Amino acid sequence: MWNLINTLANNNTKRNCAPSKLLVNSITVIDPKEICNTFNTYFATIGPMLADEIIQIFGNSSAALPNKPTDTVELTTFDQCTTLEISKIIDNLNPLCSTRIDGINTKSIECIKNLIVDSMYKCFNKLLNDGEFPNSLKIAKNVNTGLDIEVTY
Structure with missing residues (x-):
């Protein structure tokens, strides 16, 4: 049955598709079985061989990563925020977002923006200058469950 299907589909499965010769380490291989075995050996060993090379190159963290810069910059202060940034x-x-933990929706905040920008500006800059982060700002609402999540450090 398969012979008939291959004949009708014009599949020439008996056709030899192997190369007639192969040059391996300066030696010419012409035996078809030896050519197939050479390909098999190559493809069976190339993966582990490449994996070993990756470990040698990147296994040592000092070889894989560039040297640390000698100039280290520390973040010790924040720039003051502006009313324009807050706006x-x-x-x-x-x-379209739901209300925050405080129950105020974004549409309401947009409506009173001009009334609250100056107060928010002063408040945020005081928090940045004092290095404080109030616990009430560490709470978020999980949009999937609706549960309040408090982040503590």
Whole structure:
């Protein structure tokens, strides 16, 4: 049956598709079985061989990573935020988001933006200058469960 199917489909499965010769380590191989065995050996060993090379190159962290810079910069202060930055953040809030933990939705914040920007500016800059982060700002609402999550450090 397969002979008939291959004949009708014009599949020439008996056709020899192996190369007539292969040059391996300066030696010419012409025996078809030896050529197949050479390919088999190559493809059976190339994966582990490449994996070993990766470990040798990247196994040592000092070889894989560039040298650390001698000049280290520490973040010790924050730049003051501006009323313009706060206004832009409020403008970019997603109006379709649900209410936050405080129950205020983004549409309400957008409506009173001009009334609260100056107070927010002073408040945020005081928090940055004092290095404080109030616990009430460490709480988020999980949108999937609706549960409040408090982040503590």
